[in-house]
Amino acid sequence: MIELQQLCRSFQIGDQCVHALDHIDLKIESGAYLSVMGPSGSGKSTLLNMLGLLDTPSSGEYLLNQTATSPLSEEPRATLRREHIGFVFQSYHLIPRLTARENIELPLILAGMPPKQRRPLLDKVMTRLALSDRAAHAPKQLSGGQRQRVAIGRAIVMKPQLLLADEPTGNLDSTSGREVIELLEELNDEGITLLVVTHDQNIGERARRELKMIDGRIASDSAGNAVATRTDV
Amino acid sequence: MPSLPVPTSEPMRSADLIAFNLKLIERQRLRSAMLLAAIAISVMAINLLTGIGEGGKQFVLAEFNLLGKNVLIMLPGKRETTGGIPPLTGETTRDLTLRDAEAIARLGNVSAVAPLIAGKMEISHDKLSREAFTIGSNRAFFDIRQLDVAQGKALPQLPLEQSQAVCVIGSKLRKELFGTKPALGQWLRAADSRFRVIGILKDKGQGLGFDMNEAIIVPVASAQALFNQAGLFRVFIELRSLDGLQKSQQRILALLKERHEGKEDVTIITQDSLLWAFENILNTLTLAVAGIAGISMLVAGLLIMNVSLIAVSQRTPEIGLLKALGCPARTVALIFLSEASIMALSGALLGILMSELLLYLARELYPTIPFTTPLWAQLGSALIATVTALLFAAIPARKAANMAPVDALLDKKAGQA
Ligand SMILES: Nc1ncnc2c1ncn2[C@@H]1O[C@H](COP(=O)(O)OP(=O)(O)OP(=O)(O)O)[C@@H](O)[C@H]1O
Numbered sequence: 107m108i109e110l111q112q113l114c115r116s117f118q119i120g121d122q123c124v125h126a127l128d129h130i131d132l133k134i135e136s137g138a139y140l141s142v143m144g145p146s147g148s149g150k151s152t153l154l155n156m157l158g159l160l161d162t163p164s165s166g167e168y169l170l171n172q173t174a175t176s177p178l179s180e181e182p183r184a185t186l187r188r189e190h191i192g193f194v195f196q197s198y199h200l201i202p203r204l205t206a207r208e209n210i211e212l213p214l215i216l217a218g219m220p221p222k223q224r225r226p227l228l229d230k231v232m233t234r235l236a237l238s239d240r241a242a243h244a245p246k247q248l249s250g251g252q253r254q255r256v257a258i259g260r261a262i263v264m265k266p267q268l269l270l271a272d273e274p275t276g277n278l279d280s281t282s283g284r285e286v287i288e289l290l291e292e293l294n295d296e297g298i299t300l301l302v303v304t305h306d307q308n309i310g311e312r313a314r315r316e317l318k319m320i321d322g323r324i325a326s327d328s329a330g331n332a333v334a335t336r337t338d339v
Numbered sequence: 340m341p342s343l344p345v346p347t348s349e350p351m352r353s354a355d356l357i358a359f360n361l362k363l364i365e366r367q368r369l370r371s372a373m374l375l376a377a378i379a380i381s382v383m384a385i386n387l388l389t390g391i392g393e394g395g396k397q398f399v400l401a402e403f404n405l406l407g408k409n410v411l412i413m414l415p416g417k418r419e420t421t422g423g424i425p426p427l428t429g430e431t432t433r434d435l436t437l438r439d440a441e442a443i444a445r446l447g448n449v450s451a452v453a454p455l456i457a458g459k460m461e462i463s464h465d466k467l468s469r470e471a472f473t474i475g476s477n478r479a480f481f482d483i484r485q486l487d488v489a490q491g492k493a494l495p496q497l498p499l500e501q502s503q504a505v506c507v508i509g510s511k512l513r514k515e516l517f518g519t520k521p522a523l524g525q526w527l528r529a530a531d532s533r534f535r536v537i538g539i540l541k542d543k544g545q546g547l548g549f550d551m552n553e554a555i556i557v558p559v560a561s562a563q564a565l566f567n568q569a570g571l572f573r574v575f576i577e578l579r580s581l582d583g584l585q586k587s588q589q590r591i592l593a594l595l596k597e598r599h600e601g602k603e604d605v606t607i608i609t610q611d612s613l614l615w616a617f618e619n620i621l622n623t624l625t626l627a628v629a630g631i632a633g634i635s636m637l638v639a640g641l642l643i644m645n646v647s648l649i650a651v652s653q654r655t656p657e658i659g660l661l662k663a664l665g666c667p668a669r670t671v672a673l674i675f676l677s678e679a680s681i682m683a684l685s686g687a688l689l690g691i692l693m694s695e696l697l698l699y700l701a702r703e704l705y706p707t708i709p710f711t712t713p714l715w716a717q718l719g720s721a722l723i724a725t726v727t728a729l730l731f732a733a734i735p736a737r738k739a740a741n742m743a744p745v746d747a748l749l750d751k752k753a754g755q756a
Pocket residue numbers: 117118119124125126144145146147148149150151152153751752753754755756
């Protein structure tokens with residue numbers, strides 16, 4: 107489903123060049139469950155943003171379902187994000203003036219879906235995430251765990267194939283953190299490809315495949331063969 | 340494994356766009372109120388000033404339509420008529436006399452002449468008394484000014500020099516002096532003279548600044564005695580046809596020059612010259628309107644731009660989120676532009692309502708002047724406000740639309756840690 111080929115992303119800071127991603131080769135199958143760990147500044151978020159089409163590579167290629175994404179302009183990339191990729195962030199990124207339900211509804215609205223079609227989809231997600239009785243609450247009236255559940259609801263309402271979570275439990279206590287991870291794993295069981303960036307060893311070990319990053323490179327991959335297939339295109 | 344065809348993207352529905360923006364506007368009440376006020380004031384300025392200008396123009400047009408195109412007004416004294424409104428009052432170099440009026444009446448193209456003396460006088464009947472606008476004129480005055488009598492008759496046909504103790508009064512004056520009692524045949528007193536009421540005018544609005552409903556009209560010779568003044572205030576001259584207007588005007592001037600020892604010391608006003616002069620004033624007014632409106636629009640526009648720029652940087656993470664959710668650049672731009680248009684349109688509506696209210700009050704205060712803003716000015720001002728808002732919001736909207744998704748989301752400037 108996903109294939110990175112010799113992908114680099116570097117940032118120019120003054121006259122210094124930081125290689126946040128340094129010749130990455132990576133293949134991810136549909137339905138996989140990966141965790142990405144590594145020290146701060148090792149390039150985990152940069153990798154996630156790259157996979158989410160939020161960022162563009164400095165060199166190399168990113169194939170999404172055999173389609174090269176680097177020739178695409180922002181417009182089709184936005185459409186790909188909308189239709190196929192869901193994001194969950196550490197700091198939730200909810201819009202404070204919208205209610206929980208409206209936050210989840212936002213992707214459907216941006217996709218131009220008529221209200222009649224939105225309602226059943228929304229109702230399903232709200233029930234699925236046990237948020238129905240919080241529908242009319244503003245984000246600031248919700249607990250951290252509830253906010254992250256709203257963010258997850260927003261990420262999956264468009265039924266994406268790929269769910270990218272950047273430290274989704276980073277702001278949560280261990281109980282609600284575990285609840286969130288369990289929710290993400292349930293979604294993965296239903297077929298969604300899941301990639302979780304985390305600092306938490308316990309959470310990282312739950313994944314079927316673990317990546318460890320150091321200095322913009324994948325230092326270890328529990329499915330070692332993924333790195334070996336770099337030469338065939 | 341399903342492949343990923345790039346689906347065609349539907350634009351955001353306008354109802355959703357409006358709802359989204361309204362929540363934003365509601366959330367930033369103070370900011371929105373300020374913007375709304377700036378737009379409303381500039382739109383109000385346009386509508387108010389156009390309404391006043393248009394009202395004034397209609398007022399003058401109505402006045403002169405009453406008079407008729409073929410009527411000339413002659414006043415004593417020579418004035419430059421180029422630029423500015425011709426003087427309606429002023430000091431006299433040499434009196435216009437009844438004999439002058441008679442001489443004019445004998446000219447070929449002149450069908451009627453009405454001399455005029457006017458002033459305020461204390462008029463009384465029994466114990467009631469009123470200061471009334473007193474006009475000395477003749478029978479022709481009634482035809483030229485299109486005055487109809489409701490009861491009795493108009494002034495009789497008399498030689499100009501002959502006085503007679505009769506008068507015709509306006510309906511309001513009749514009511515004030517006689518109440519419900521009959522007025523016809525009764526005597527009124529003005530200074531040392533007495534006049535018998537022979538006619539009562541039909542209700543009629545103001546004319547050239549006098550309210551005919553409050554007026555009393557007596558023969559011109561009687562008024563001369565009453566005011567102890569020989570010189571005429573004006574002479575209305577009605578021409579047989581419009582064809583020779585220019586030539587007749589010159590012949591009248593030549594005649595007066597000859598009669599006044601070679602001095603051209605009268606001014607003739609035509610409907611055209613007055614309208615033209617008024618047009619001049621209107622044009623100046625229009626320029627002032629354009630200036631004021633332009634400045635206030637500019638202020639509103641700059642305010643919109645400033646506020647939108649601040650909003651773009653405050654809402655950068657939100658813009659990033661929208662992009663992460665797959666919102667295309669033009670939808671991001673549309674969100675900002677539509678917010679500006681919503682503000683502009685509601686501001687314009689508010690401004691139009693405010694100007695309508697003020698013009699309504701003006702009509703209540705001055706019922707004779709038809710203060711109304713024409714539809715084109717209302718639509719035009721709303722259009723100008725919207726275009727200004729869009730122009731000034733375009734820069735921030737572009738800025739927001741062109742942000743790289745990841746930078747916006749993390750709220751970092753590109754190339755910076
Ligand atoms: N927009 C940017 N501009 C400049 N440098 C950047 C930018 N984004 C990331 N970097 C740099 O790239 C490197 C990798 O950053 P990244 O955010 O991917 O690290 P991370 O592994 O997510 O770290 P953390 O665990 O702290 O979140 C860092 O050295 C960082 O300073």
